[in-house]
Amino acid sequence: MRVFQIEGDWGMEHLKLSSRPEPVAGPGQVLVRMKASSLNYRDLVVPERGYGSYTGTLPLIPVSDGVGVVDAVGAGVSRVAVGDRVCPTYFQSWTGGEPDLERLTQSLGGPVDGTMTELMCLSEQGVVKVPAHLSDTQAASLPCAALTAWSALTSAGGCRLGDRVLVQGCGGVALFALQFAKLLGAHVTVITSSEERMDKVKKLGADAVLNYRTVPEWAKATREFTGGRGYDLIVELGGEKTLPQSLRCIRPGGTIAMIGILSGSTMATSLGHIITRQVRLQGVTVGHRDGFEAMLRAMEQHQVQPIVDRVFEFAELKEAMAYLKSGVQFGKVCLAH
Template sequence: MRVFQIEGDWGIDNLKLSHRPEPKPGPGEALIRMRMAALNSRDLIVPERGYGRATGTLPLIPVSDGVGEVVEVGEGVTRVAVGDRVCPTYFQNWTGGAPTPERFSSALGGPLDGVMADLFCVSEQGVVKLPEYLTDAEAATLPCAALTAWSAVVTHGRTRAGDRLLVQGTGGVALFALAFAKMHGAHVTVISSSDDKLDKVRALGADETINYIETEDWARASRPFTADRGGFDNIIELGGAKTLPLSLRAVRPGGTLSMIGVLSGLNIEASLGPIVARQVRLQGVTVGHRDGFEAMLAAMALHQTRPVLGETFAFEDLKPALEHFRTGGHFGKTLIGF
């Protein structure tokens, strides 16, 4: 079967189209014929061994997110059957409860082999069945970006009708966060460097938008949107080093900073005083568990929520797809067709 794998040494230049023997499902396992995959920021980081030892060992099949059809099951499998359309979960060993080192070490696409293979064998505990209304392309986008946003907005953020949220950017997680926040009746402000993308998020339901290139102090500019409570209830913090100091000014007393991305850097220079004095909750978010995934799917089906899709590339064009993703400018999830 075809696979894309990082082989020989780390680095994007060592990501190669290759072949492996077709896997066979053992007891408790399901064999999935993959149909579509979707890219995330980590898919640019893993080939460069950006997570150190936690990235895994070579050869490694990259990419965590995809959708496929169950074509064979092993002995004792009851959660899925042949013909079911499923997504593998991002964390294979995290079905529910609190995170643990063992659960965090079970991510697809590094350290475990990912979905860039024609056939993918996985534990029945590591898949979810999908609502019929979603297309394959839409379903492929869900395991990492969508569940991360759901965890930030719903599982940890506990968003309620009337809450004020700020979402940074218009990437995959940001667009899902906007959709889930609106689903729960929240007022949402989105910041971006692109007026064109801000026009698009307004069409998707954003209540307020700010171009942070034209208005660098977006914390001050956003004050009229939250004047009744002294700041945002939850800020979906995707920027990192450059955005956190402004987020600390924009969050309300007792509010939450949902730390997800570090797009502008890892090392921050910010006063810790506001966190303590205003009792701000700094909540790290790393995707989520299978229970959360299934709750998210139920809510999406109820509201017929559809992901925002970008360009689709052929299987053999994984490297051009990654370069397209790296250069930015796209809107919606970048997809790989099998």
């Protein structure tokens, strides 16, 4: 079967279209014929061994997110049946409960082989059925980006009807956060870098938008959207350069869901804001299977449609990665298998 794998040594130049023998489903396992994959920023980091020893060993099949159809099942499988359309879960060992080291280290696309393959053999505990209203590419976008946004708003952020939520940017996680926050009844502010994207997020339901390039000190300006009260929840995706401003526009007792470090990973801000205003700084790393299934129920109930920007062919993985790295996309970058 065809696979993309990092082989020989780390580095994007060692990511190659290759082949492996077809796997066979054993007891408790399912064989999934993959239909589509979706890229995340993480997938650009893994080939460079950006997560150190947690990245895994070579050869490694990259890419965390995807969808496929169950092709065969092993003995004792009861969660799914042949013909079911399923997404592999990002954390294969985290079905529910609190995170621990084992649950947080068995992630697809490094150190566990990812979705850029024709067939995946997985534990039945590591897949979820997907709603019929989603296309393959839309469903492929869910395991990492969508669940991260859902976790940030629900289990981490406790988003409630009428809350004020600020979302940074228009990447995959950000757009899901906008869609889910509106579903939960929140007032949503989006900061982005262009007038064109401002128009697009307004059409998706954003209540207030601001161009952070024309208003680089956006904390005061966005706080005015809340009547001076501050935000109940901020979906923090920038990291080093955005966190100081997030701390200036979060309300006392509010939550900053720390997801991304796109502008840098160093903590360069006054910690006094966190302490004296009792701000909760909560790290969010995707989520568990129970949360995934809760999210899917909500998406089906409200017919939520993920935003897909562009679809590449399987063999165009490197081109798709270069497109994602360019940052011009609005929505998810996907690959059809």
